[in-house]
Amino acid sequence: MNRLAQGMVMVLLGAAALSVTVASQDYLNYVRGEFRPFLIAAGAVLVLLGLVAVVAELRSPEDEAEPGHDPAHGHDHGRAPVVAWLLLLPVVVIFVVAPPALGAYTAAAADPAAAVERALPDDVPADTPDADGPVEMSLREFVVRAWTDEERSMAGREIRLTGFAVPNPDGEGWYLARLQIACCAADAIVNRVLIVNQEEPPADSWWTVTGRWVEPEGDIRRVRDHRFEVTEMVPVDHPPDPYE
C-alpha cells in the first residue's frame, strides 16, 4: 500500500468515526455515550493526518527508491502491509450496513445469569422510592432488586419499565428486555423480565409497560426469570440510547 493510499484510508476511517458521532447519534448503538469526545478527537486526528499524507504525496510523488531501502528486510517505512487494507472494512460496514443496535437476537442468545453476577447494586438505592403513581425503573434496577432485595420492597408496588420484546423460545410468554453494556456492544449482557399475561408483540418492538412484580415463592435468588404482571402497555419509539 503506497503512502497516498494510506492517507486516503486514514481520511475515510476518520470520516467514518466522525459521521457516527457528529453527523448522527449512531455511535450510541456501539459504545457508551461518554465515549463521544474521544471518538471525535480520534476521527479528527485521523482525517488531519491522512490529509497531510495525501497533500504531501500529491505535491511530490513518492520517492519510490528510497536510499537504504532493503527489500529483504520487509519493513520499508514508506509502505504499509497488505493487512492495512482491512482498515477499510469498518468504513464499509459503518457506511453501507449502518449496523443497528443489538436487539432481540442477541438478547435471546445472551446469558441472563451473568447480569446478576455482574450487577453492582452500588448505584441502586436501598429502598424503592415512595411515590403515589407508578415507579419508573430501569430494567437493570428491577432485576437487581428482584434478585437481591431480601426485604422484597417492590412487592405490591406499581412499576413502569421500558424495553424491547424478545420471544421466549422454550416456554410460555415473552420477555421485555434491555441490553446493558459496560464499554461497547461486544460486552452486552441482558436484563429481562418474563411477561405471560399479554399477547406477544413482534420481536424488537419497544414498549413501556406498567404493572407489578410477581412475587416468587421461596428463594428469590433461585428464580430463573422474574415475572411481571402487566396492567398497561404502551408502544414507544426506539430510544436514542438503546442500552442501559
Next chain:
Amino acid sequence: MSEQPSRTPASTPSLGASLIRDWDEPADGQELPPPEWGRPPRSRTTATVWWFVLFIAVLLAGQALLAGRLTHEAFLAWATVFTAISLQALPFLVFGVALSAAITALVPPQVWQRIVPRRAALAVPAAGLSGAVLPGCECASVPVAGGLIRRGVPPAAALTFLLAAPAINPVVIVATMVAFPGQPEMAVARFLASLGAAVAVGWLWAAFGRTDWLRLPRTGGGRTTGWRAFADTMRHDLMHAGGFLVLGGLVASGVNVLVPREWLAAVADTPVLSVLALALLAVVLSICSEADAFVVVSFTEFSATAKLAFLVVGPMVDLKLIALQAGAFGWAFVRRFVPLTLAATLLGTVLVGGLLL
C-alpha cells in the same frame, strides 16, 4: 496465421515467434515488466486516486441502496459487534500511536543509552519499569527494541522493554480500569503479572541468550527526528497496527456472535482449561493491548484468572507480534523467544491470579 511461426526458421524469427520465445525464456536479470515500459510514480498516484474515487462511489451507492435495509439478524449482530470493537479501540490506538511516535521522533536516541544501566542484571528491571512510563503499541515496540539494541543497549534489556511497554504502559492500564469498572484489582494484577513475566524473560535471556540467535535489523535506524518524522512514524504505526486490529476485531466479533455461549461456558468451568483457552484466544486474536481489555470483558463466563491470562499473554505473544519479531530479528530468535515468553506469562498469570483475584 497460426502456422506462420512454424514456417519461419529460427534465424529470421517473425514478430510472433520472437514474442513467444521471449515469453518463454526471459533474459536473465531482466525484470518483467522491463523498466523502459515506464511506470512513473505519477501514474501510480493517478491509479490510486482513481481507485479511491471508485471505492467512494461504490460506498455511496451501497449506502443509498443497502443502508438500513439489511435484515439478516446474525449478520447485523456481527456487524454491530465488529463496529463496536473497532470504534472502541480507535481512540486508544490513535493516541497510543501518537505518544509512541512522539517518543520515537521527538526524543533523541542517545537519551536511552544514557538512561539504561550498562549491566544487564540491573538494566533488565530498569527497562521493565520504563515500560510502565512509556506508552507503546506492540507493533511500535518491536522496531523501538531493534533500535535500542543497535544503539548499544543490552539485548536482554531491550527485549524486556519490548515485552513490558505494550503490556503495562499507562494507556493500557487506564484502558483496563475503564473496561473493568469497579475492579481495580484487575489492572493491578495485569501490571504485576506482566512486569514479572517481562523481567523474568529478560534475566533468562541475559543469562543464557546468545548473540547469534538475534539477527539485527540493518536498516530503519536512519530515521530523522522532528514533526515530519512524527507524522510519518504515526502513520506507519497506525497502518501496521490498525490492519491487525481490524483482523482481531473480525475474529473476536465472529467468536462473539457465532460460537454458541455454551461452548465457551463448557470450557470456562474447568480452571486450567479456561486459562489455556483464553491464552490461546489472545494469541490468535492479536488484539492491540490498548483494546484487549474491552474484548475480554465480553467473555463473562470465564474466571478472573482466565481473563488475566488473556490480558497478560496477548500483549507479549500473539500472531501479529510473532510476524513482526520474525521480520525484525529472524526465525532463530522467534523459535526460542516466543515459547519462553509464553511460559513466563502463563506462570505469572497463575501466580498473580491465585494471589490477587
